[in-house]
Amino acid sequence: MSKFGTIVVGPAGAGKTTFCSALISHLRANKRSCFYINLDPAAEEFAYEPDVDIKDLISLEDVMEEMGLGPNGGLIYCFEFLLDNLDFLTEPLETVTEEYLIVIDMPGQIELYTHVPILPALVKHLMRGSLNINMCAAYLLEATFIVDRPKFFAGTLSAMSAMLMLEIPHVNILSKMDLVKGTIARRDLKRFIHPDVGLLDEEVPDSTSHDTPGDDDDPYAAGNVMGGSSFRRLNRAVGQLIDDFSMVSFLQLDAQDEDSVGAILAYIDDAIQYHEAQEPKEPNDEIDTDMGDRD
Numbered sequence: 001m002s003k004f005g006t007i008v009v010g011p012a013g014a015g016k017t018t019f020c021s022a023l024i025s026h027l028r029a030n031k032r033s034c035f036y037i038n039l040d041p042a043a044e045e046f047a048y049e050p051d052v053d054i055k056d057l058i059s060l061e062d063v064m065e066e067m068g069l070g071p072n073g074g075l076i077y078c079f080e081f082l083l084d085n086l087d088f089l090t091e092p093l094e095t096v097t098e099e100y101l102i103v104i105d106m107p108g109q110i111e112l113y114t115h116v117p118i119l120p121a122l123v124k125h126l127m128r129g130s131l132n133i134n135m136c137a138a139y140l141l142e143a144t145f146i147v148d149r150p151k152f153f154a155g156t157l158s159a160m161s162a163m164l165m166l167e168i169p170h171v172n173i174l175s176k177m178d179l180v181k182g183t184i185a186r187r188d189l190k191r192f193i194h195p196d197v198g199l200l201d202e203e204v205p206d207s208t209s210h211d212t213p214g215d216d217d218d219p220y221a222a223g224n225v226m227g228g229s230s231f232r233r234l235n236r237a238v239g240q241l242i243d244d245f246s247m248v249s250f251l252q253l254d255a256q257d258e259d260s261v262g263a264i265l266a267y268i269d270d271a272i273q274y275h276e277a278q279e280p281k282e283p284n285d286e287i288d289t290d291m292g293d294r295d
């Protein structure tokens, strides 16, 4: 029996939980079943009660208090604990049938999928072995980043890094489109939807705020650790890297707009089906939960 799921990732505040809720509303309105998993041990408010909530396994608050850890260390601890207790996910998911879309809401700490291989290990567990779920990652980046082009390209790079690290079907999504629509011409928007490295060359910083030695807030300032031209060269190199891979383009999401949610769901469905048709599974692959060297 096939199972289908999407794991919703992206930086803090990108709109992941809101997107999960919008997705669930859309699925319900279209008489599709959904199995909602919250893996953010700090999340407190949900429009829909999760079917599985990591907080029933471990509480971030308790971990921080008892282990004397900060929020990021505490989160990593929670996920290590989850990986040591995967039955918490496996048992309820075993009964989920192919009519369901499994929706997994993740925390926003980028360390989870860039610095330590927690997320790849989790995804491997879901996709292989007894669960055998056909998964697609949905990576959210806030559309408001486009007002700061280096920041937008840094976000795009993290989306690409997640794609390469997870190695599963992947859709990239510019969330909160309602906040930028009307502020940017359609033609210009296209250059962010399919990231165009030329945007960085056109970045003309405000001349009044530059080259002020020691201005810590201004990345272009001459007194900064990396002076203006170094910063621009770095941005261009990052942009070129993204351009060379030609891997990233974005779907547009306004969580209040049913049509945009439906269109994204169609892409997720297609990505999952396409992958299922292309790649035979390797059910006996070992799950690597080794966190490796974290120094």
Ligand SMILES: Nc1nc2c(ncn2[C@@H]2O[C@H](COP(=O)(O)OP(=O)(O)OP(=O)(O)O)[C@@H](O)[C@H]2O)c(=O)[nH]1
Pocket (backbone or CB within 6 Å): 011, 012, 013, 014, 015, 016, 017, 018, 019, 040, 043, 106, 107, 108, 109, 175, 176, 177, 178, 179, 253, 254, 255, 256
């Ligand atoms: N205008 C607008 N705001 C949105 C949209 N989606 C989410 N938001 C707002 O963005 C804020 C963060 O949304 P969340 O859904 O909590 O974001 P998250 O990625 O789950 O956050 P973390 O779990 O903390 O990483 C909330 O105030 C939401 O109401 C959208 O499409 N448009």
